[in-house]
Amino acid sequence: MTSLKYLSLMALLFFTGCATEMHQKIKLDLPAYSPIKIEEYKELIFVPFFIMTESTRPSSASEQNPVKLELEKEKSETKAEQGPSREEQKKTISPIEVQREIMKYFVSEFSRRFKGEIRQETQALTSPEALRSPEYWISLVNNAQASLIFTGQANFKAEIRKAILYRSSPSRADQSEEDLFGPEKKLEARHVFTLDLQLALIKAATGEIVLERSFKETKMTPDLNYPAHFALYELMQRVKLILFRQIFGEERPQERYLLIK
Amino acid sequence: MKRFNLVFILIPTLSLFLSLPAFTYPFPRRSWPGLLFRPVLGQQLYYPYYGKNKINYEDFKWKVYKTDNFIIYFYVNELDLVSTLATAAERAYFRVSEILKHKLSQPTPLIYYRTYTDFEQTNLFQVSEGVLGVSEPVLHRIALHGDMPSDELLDLVVHELTHIFQFDLLWGRPLAPIYTVIQPPLWVFEGLSEYLTGRWSPWSALIVRDAVLNDRIPELTENGELLSRYPLPRDPAYDFGHALYEFIEHRFGRSGIREFWSSLKNLPAVAISRPEITKRSFNLKTKEFNQAFKRYLRERTKPFLTRENPEDYSITLGPEFPMNPYYFAFSHALSPSGDIAATITYNAKDEDIDIVLISTKDGRVLKNITKGYTSRYEYIRFEVDPSAGPGLAWSPDGDYLAFFGRDGRRYSLFIVNAFKGNTLKKIAIPYDQPASPCFDPNGKSLLFTAFERGWRDIFRLDLNSGELVNLTQDAHYEKAPSISPDGQWLAFTLREDGFDHIYIAPLHNLRERRQLTSGSWNAITPVFSPQGDKIYFAGDQREAYNLYVYDLKTSTMHRLTDVRTGNFFPYPIKNDPKKLVFASFNKGSFQLFKSEFALGSEESPSGKNRQSAQDEGPPRLMASLFEEESLVQKEAAIRVEIDPTKIQPYEGLEKLVLTERPPIDAAVSTDGSVYGGSVITLSDMLADHTFLFMATQVRSFRSYFIGYLNQKRRLQFLTMAYDYTEYYYTPYDYLDPSLYYYDYLTYQDAMATRQITAAEFAGYYPLNRYHRLEFSLGAYHFEENYLDPFTLRFFSPGVYGLFWNGNLLQASLSLIGETTFFKAYGPASGYTYRFTLNQALPISSAFFSHTTIQADLRKYFYLGEDIIIALRWEGFMSRGRDPWVFYYGGNNQVRSANFYNLIATEGWYFNAELRFPLINAASTILGQIGPVRGVFFFDLTRSKVKGFPAKFYRYEGDYFSPIIYEFEAIGSYGYGFQFFLLGLPIHLEFAKRLEFPSIRRPFDFSTYGSFETKLWIGFDF
Missing domain, CATH: 2.120.10.30 (TolB, C-terminal domain)
Structure with missing residues (x-):
């Protein structure tokens, strides 16, 4: 027993000694690594996106999901209570408007960060395949040394989904709250906006893709009259946050542990 | 003096409710300081004022009308006025929503008053002259009055609605802000609201132009506040906030403003300080941002540089x-x-x-x-x-x-x-x-x-x-x-x-x-x-x-x-x-x-050859709000016609909501007791009906209170029930000469507690702004005893027989008036009074029986330069089979007495103070503690307990052969200092006791002992 007591004491001392290593948590703004040296380019050329529609968009596994419904056209009970409103017109957004909004947004955002010239082309990307065709880009943009092309393809969809919901926790994405004191389960409708973006930065001189990235952002709201162009703007903001970290190496707050001995 | 029953605590509570409605986070059309409601707590030390009256002259018959994005509350019969408001509101919604690309999560309550004096009668906020409208972040309500041209009304609604959008963007939903401690600076809110009106009022443009031309442009500080080194007619948040948003748009585009607000959404709810806003949003350090902003303003104001300076006209005739x-x-x-x-x-x-x-x-x-x-x-x-x-x-x-x-x-x-x-x-x-x-x-x-x-x-x-x-x-x-x-x-x-x-x-x-x-x-x-x-x-x-x-x-x-x-x-x-x-x-x-002027060039009265700064240089201070012309036309096309069949009456008590973050109040008395408490209030949308739940604690004594307050009409009433415990110190050596303790006990050992359980109905009728009547009817149950009955009864068996244990049914009537003008440090001029009659109703011989009269008179003489003479006389008398026992002393009542150690059934005390400034502002390592004020004081008291002579006693000598001194009155004199820390007034005073053997010979007095140091926290009377 005595030996056990001494053994325990030694073990305690050993572990206490190990625990003398101290650390301190610190917060830093760390720049993200950027694979492209954008400051080397003198010009940024915006080529309007290829907008995917139902006919042009390739089918995907998600479309086979029986839970997902087609676009709802009839008025919901909630909308009927509120009466007809201007929101009716804003529930959908045409492909032309999508393209215009995307171009307008990224042109203005890039113009605040990019130190060189900014130019907009009128000819849109003709097909997704053209993205990977260096000849296409070289022929499109003449004498484009030190120029970078920003383009891609986009698909923006607004739909109303219905499902039977059980009591659940609040959705952080759209700051809505489920009814925690309502019935155990009930049929609920949600307005869902999805933005699919494949973005590419292409070296104009060679047609080589220097950065390619896909984004899929979703916004869900119980407001069936939520304007589509508001949702599009919000989704583009999310994309921009991630994209600019990669392109401009924007700093973001990170936690690190500093070991102090 | 301690109010002898809770009526005198809760009626002032009611008064404070009625004169100072609860409100937090103020964002009106024009800035004004927010005022957190401070309910009067148990011992009523913290807030010794009665308040002025907010009078509801009219009983508005509220109606409700719902539009696409608003719930409009109104009482006017002219539907064209409501239609004008509804149209302005929907146009404003369209504009703000399109520009910010945001939709509110729920309809906005919009409360409409016909005139400014009607608006003043709102129970939602405290409205002062010049306030056109108010929006609040807890329930996302807007209240405004309509006495203005329609274009100004649209601007006003745009301004207030922008705040609602801001609350929604930052905190998402109503009630969320009550948990938030840190929030963006005022210019962030007010600047955007002004910017979205799309117009510069001549007044606002004038302020900015003058500051730029005189090189007095306010700057952003590191934590984002907008600071002006020079006096401005109003907070720079409005005018320069507007200019800041125009600068942001000029430099970073319209999306720059949206991105700015996106970055604000990520502010932590609680933090020691705000992160650097300009760095987060624009990747510019604060100094760089300030420099760019100033350059922008100077550029826009260049055309005015060569014009006349007012000081060229003549000498300044003042004010200066x-x-x-x-x-x-x-x-x-x-x-x-x-x-x-x-x-x-x-x-x-x-x-x-x-x-x-x-x-x-x-x-x-x-x-x-x-x-x-x-x-x-x-x-x-x-x-x-x-x-x-x-x-x-x-x-x-x-x-x-x-x-x-x-x-x-x-x-x-x-x-x-x-x-x-x-x-x-x-x-x-x-x-x-x-x-x-x-x-x-x-x-x-x-x-x-x-x-x-x-x-x-x-x-x-x-x-x-x-x-x-x-x-x-x-x-x-x-x-x-x-x-x-x-x-x-x-x-x-x-x-x-x-x-x-x-x-x-x-x-x-x-x-x-x-x-x-x-x-x-x-x-x-x-x-x-x-x-x-x-x-x-x-x-x-x-x-x-x-x-x-x-x-x-x-x-x-x-x-x-x-x-x-x-x-x-x-x-x-x-x-x-x-x-x-x-x-x-x-x-x-x-x-x-x-000045004398020669006739200048002839101008066209129609302004056809109007010369604008635009002709000479950069565009005017005006921004085109919409990026597309079609949206301008869409806004102008919005029109709301009121359908009378859809107007509904306002139900009032239909839905109650939590209206503010429960405040936490604290005070400290001269016996070192710390008082704390908080209150939860639930009220309806118009705050006509309020339910209160209050809990307080001093030492280990807890008190609870529940009440309903109706403020709809001129006659306002409060029904309440409470369980309330207070304490005081029985004066073992003042009361009876045979009571003599030598070094075995201190006065604090003689602590007694009084527990009151009651139900009460109280009413308040303001006669005018300064005077009002208060009345109450209540049933009370009292339980009173020593805190440590064994020890006290051991030393004094059955001597102290003034405890109340029993029931009381009582009616009360008070006349209260306050014309006192207050400055930041306290009362400055005017008078305050209160007369109260309490009558126990003889419902049963087992119930307490007494008649009590009380008076509190105060007068303030302002001598100039913030020097004030303050006088107070407070008297009380309770007669009958069971007279009420008052207790007072300590703090600023009778300074040489111990806290709440003087008890009486009849008596009075008098205070005279000369208050004067010492330091206007003092910045220390503890923070700002100014102003620091000094005081010379004198107080005097005389009182008695039923059945005992009106005497005060002091004992010297030893237990077996004590020397007893008797006095008809006692008092104190001395000096002290008052300073403020964290908003609390702290008093450090030095008091010496005065003893008057005979009140008929007031100059035949003596002093006793040395100056004692007294420290207490609370406002001056």
């Missing part, structure tokens, strides 16, 4: 803050001789609005004719916007001045002696917001403007009979009337299509009016020349307001000045008509100047 204490000449009136200008100004020293007489020869301030504080009126009415016209008028014979003062529900016209300031006549005006008084040349009548039925009209008041006639009675906004010297013609301003223009009409028939000016510019405040052949006025054809003259014979108009800031209120001098006395905006305030 800080050379004298008067800041701002809101408006002025010239004596008939032209030698003296009477000016409404802000007295920075007294924190009051005054009328001062200034010599137009050398700018000397001759006299302040409204010096000091008065209860004749609450305040002198003035307008900051010059287009409303001057705030006072000088009679043609030179003997009188006329101005409007706030008097009860509305206003009165005061005719005062021009040189003495004494009131000669007071005439109540039954209309809202009277302004611009103008004497008839015969001096028998006076014209002015005021709101009736939602429009500003011109009225004539017969000064002898008091007869009032509406001269215009039309659906237009008339302002600033001026009568020709021969009394035949009237010149005035009329607002149409968003612009003010000069009209002239025969005085006997204003419908035959002729328009003198027109176009997209403003011409305001016309004044006839002494000969009556010309009209002088101010106009902004060149963006800055300049002085103009219109020749009635030739119908030509000439500009007289080309100032870089703004010139207003031109008055020709009768004996020297070429000279004008006028106000010019210079270095942050209006000042008076006098």
Whole structure:
């Protein structure tokens, strides 16, 4: 027993000694690594996106999901209570408007960060395949040394989904709250906006893709009259946050542990 | 003195509720300080005032109408007014929503009052003069009044609705902000609200331009606050916040503003300090941002650089803050001789609005004719916007001045002696917001403007009979009337299509009016020349307001000045008509100047050849809000017609909501006890009905309170139930000479507790702003005993027989009045009183029986320079089989006595204090502790317990042979200091005891002991 007591004491001392290593948590703004040296380019050329529609968009596994419904056209009970409103017109957004909004947004955002010239082309990307065709880009943009092309393809969809919901926790994405004191389960409708973006930065001189990235952002709201162009703007903001970290190496707050001995 | 039952605690609670409605996070049209409700806590040390009355003159019959995005609460019967408001609201929603690309999560409650004085009756916020509308972040409500042109109403709704969008963007949903500690700076909120109106008011543009030209541009600090090193007419958050948003748009585009707000959404809810906003949003350090902002403003203001500086006209005739204490000449009136200008100004020293007489020869301030504080009126009415016209008028014979003062529900016209300031006549005006008084040349009548039925009209008041006639009675906004010297013609301003223009009409028939000016510019405040052949006025054809003259014979108009800031209120001098006395905006305030002007170039009265800064350089301070023209048209096309079948009555108690973050209050007494407590309030949308749940604790004694407060009508009532425990110290050595303890016990060992369980109904009826009646009826159960009954009874078996244990049914009636004017440090001038009668109802012989009378009288003499003599006399008497026992002492009652150690059934005490400033502001390592004030004090008391002589005792010697001293009265004198820390007033005092053997020989007194140090936290009486 005595030996056990001494053994325990030694073990305690050993572990206490190990625990003398101290650390301190610190917060830093760390720049993200950027694979492209954008400051080397003198010009940024915006080529309007290829907008995917139902006919042009390739089918995907998600479309086979029986839970997902087609676009709802009839008025919901909630909308009927509120009466007809201007929101009716804003529930959908045409492909032309999508393209215009995307171009307008990224042109203005890039113009605040990019130190060189900014130019907009009128000819849109003709097909997704053209993205990977260096000849296409070289022929499109003449004498484009030190120029970078920003383009891609986009698909923006607004739909109303219905499902039977059980009591659940609040959705952080759209700051809505489920009814925690309502019935155990009930049929609920949600307005869902999805933005699919494949973005590419292409070296104009060679047609080589220097950065390619896909984004899929979703916004869900119980407001069936939520304007589509508001949702599009919000989704583009999310994309921009991630994209600019990669392109401009924007700093973001990170936690690190500093070991102090 | 401790209030002897909870009526005197809770009725003041009620009073504070009624005079200071609960509110947090204020974001009105114009800034004003928020005021957190402070319920009176158990021992009523913290807040010893009774408050002034907010009177609900009318019982509004509220109705509800829902539009696409609003729930409108209104009481007016004119549906066209509601339609105008609803249209403005939906247009505002469309605009703000499209620009911010955000949709509110739920409809916004919009509460509409017809007039400003109706708006003042709201229970939602405390509204002060000049506030047009308020929005609050807890329930996302907007409240506003509609006495304004429709274009201004749209601007107001846009402004307030933008705040609602801001709350929604930042915190997502109603009630969320009550958990938030850190929030963006004020300019972030107010600047965007002003920016989204899409317009610069001439007043706002003037402030910015003046600051830029004088190199006084406010700057952002590291934590994002907008700070001005120089005094500005109002918080820079509004005007410079607007400019900041325009700069952000100019530099970073419209999306830059949206991105800015996106970054604000990620602010932590709780933090020690805000992160650097400019770095997060624009990748610019604060100094870089400031530099770019200033350069932008200077560039935009360049065209004005070469124009006239007001100081080129003449010497400044004043006011000249800080050379004298008067800041701002809101408006002025010239004596008939032209030698003296009477000016409404802000007295920075007294924190009051005054009328001062200034010599137009050398700018000397001759006299302040409204010096000091008065209860004749609450305040002198003035307008900051010059287009409303001057705030006072000088009679043609030179003997009188006329101005409007706030008097009860509305206003009165005061005719005062021009040189003495004494009131000669007071005439109540039954209309809202009277302004611009103008004497008839015969001096028998006076014209002015005021709101009736939602429009500003011109009225004539017969000064002898008091007869009032509406001269215009039309659906237009008339302002600033001026009568020709021969009394035949009237010149005035009329607002149409968003612009003010000069009209002239025969005085006997204003419908035959002729328009003198027109176009997209403003011409305001016309004044006839002494000969009556010309009209002088101010106009902004060149963006800055300049002085103009219109020749009635030739119908030509000439500009007289080309100032870089703004010139207003031109008055020709009768004996020297070429000279004008006028106000010019210079270095942050209006000042008076006098000058002679040559006729400048002839200008077109229609502004066709309007010269704009745009012609000379960068665009004006105006932004095109929508990026697409189609959205402009869409906004203009929005129209809401009210469907009467969809109007619903307002149910009131249908839905209750938590209205604010429960406050936490604390106080410390001289015995070292810490008091703390909090309250939860639930009320309806209009705050007419409030449910209260309050819990407090002092030492280990907890108290609970639940109540319902109805503030809908003039007579307001509170029903409540509570369980309340308080403590005091039985005076073992004062009460009975045989009680003598030597070193075994201290006074604190004689602590007794009183627990009261009660149900009560209380009512409050304000007679006017200053005086009110309070009444109550309650049933109480008392349990009282020593905290440590064993120890005390061991030393004093059965001696102290004054504990109340039993039941009481009591009715109470009080008359309360407070005219006291308060400054930041406490009461400054006026008087306060309270008379109370409590009568126990003889429902049963087993119930307590007594009649109690109580009086509290206070008077404050303001000697100037913040030196005050404060006097208080408080008396009480309880007779009957079971007289009530009062306890008092300590703090600022009787300083040489221990805290709550004097008990009595009858008695009084008197306090006299000389309070004076020592240090105005002191910055220490603990923070700002100023102002620091000093006090010399004297107090005196005499009291008795039923069945015992009216004596105080002091014991010396030992237990077996004590020496007993008797006194008819005791008191104290001494000195002390008061300073503020974290908003709490802290008193450090040194008191010495006075002893009066006979009250009939007041000068035959002695002192005892040395000066004792007393420390306590609480406000002065």
